[in-house]
Amino acid sequence: MLKEQLHEVQKKIEEACRRSGRDSREVTLIAVSKTKPTSMIEELLPEGIRDFGENKPQELRDKYQILPKDLRWHMIGHLQTNKIKYIIDKACMIHSVDSLHLAEAIDREAEKHNLVMPVLVEVNVAGEETKFGVSPGETLSFVEKLSHLSHIRVEGLMTIAPFVDNPEDNRIHFRNLRNLCVDIKAKNIDNVNMCTLSMGMTADFQVAIEEGATMVRVGTAIFGARDYQI
Numbered sequence: 001m002l003k004e005q006l007h008e009v010q011k012k013i014e015e016a017c018r019r020s021g022r023d024s025r026e027v028t029l030i031a032v033s034k035t036k037p038t039s040m041i042e043e044l045l046p047e048g049i050r051d052f053g054e055n056k057p058q059e060l061r062d063k064y065q066i067l068p069k070d071l072r073w074h075m076i077g078h079l080q081t082n083k084i085k086y087i088i089d090k091a092c093m094i095h096s097v098d099s100l101h102l103a104e105a106i107d108r109e110a111e112k113h114n115l116v117m118p119v120l121v122e123v124n125v126a127g128e129e130t131k132f133g134v135s136p137g138e139t140l141s142f143v144e145k146l147s148h149l150s151h152i153r154v155e156g157l158m159t160i161a162p163f164v165d166n167p168e169d170n171r172i173h174f175r176n177l178r179n180l181c182v183d184i185k186a187k188n189i190d191n192v193n194m195c196t197l198s199m200g201m202t203a204d205f206q207v208a209i210e211e212g213a214t215m216v217r218v219g220t221a222i223f224g225a226r227d228y229q230i
């Protein structure tokens with residue numbers, strides 16, 4: 001069943017790429033496996049899926065330890081500085097950098113492990129009070145500050161768009177994030193590589209792709225609804 005759901009998502013990605021004249025190889029599907037058992041992740045491996053998203057550091061670490069080492073683990077959730085140590089040498093990218101305090105802490109942990117951590121800046125595109133992320137207006141100056149940290153590398157921007165009934169309502173936010181990314185890229189800031197746009201979830205990933213997403217984070221459409229009781 002997971003296979004069929006995955007193929008359905010992949011078909012929709014292809015369709016969105018075709019509609020917008022994009023090559024589907026430009027779009028990485030991150031299967032958001034949070035709360036789901038490793039047995040479900042293993043079901044997707046024969047299908048070629050290697051990118052998985054988690055939002056809890058200990059859960060990412062535990063799954064990393066059990067599963068094959070060629071998987072790419074994306075830390076997509078809000079991260080507390082005291083938990084960076086669980087994932088610093090396991091995550092391939094941290095999508096949720098939204099404060100200098102957090103960025104500096106990641107930089108220090110990365111230095112200890114002698115690595116450079118790819119990060120995305122989380123942007124609160126709609127100014128929602130309940131969401132993490134820097135405001136669009138602060139993003140450029142924030143990226144400039146991060147550019148001085150030598151053990152992280154800014155790779156682009158990420159957003160969690162508002163919860164809406166009609167995904168078209170989020171098109172404007174995705175478009176704005178893409179434009180912000182293009183504007184910052186044009187500044188050619190040292191140590192900053194504005195090539196990744198992580199946007200789009202189960203409800204709106206097709207619209208996000210049409211607006212330029214290079215990574216979509218899809219959980220429910222692949223794995224089914226999450227049960228937070230367990």
Ligand SMILES: *Cc1c(COP(=O)(O)O)cnc(C)c1O
Nearest residue numbers: 032055076201202217218219220
């Ligand atoms: C849970 C989560 C997703 C996936 O959400 P779905 O609606 O299940 O596709 C994507 N991004 C982030 C940051 C998440 O926490």
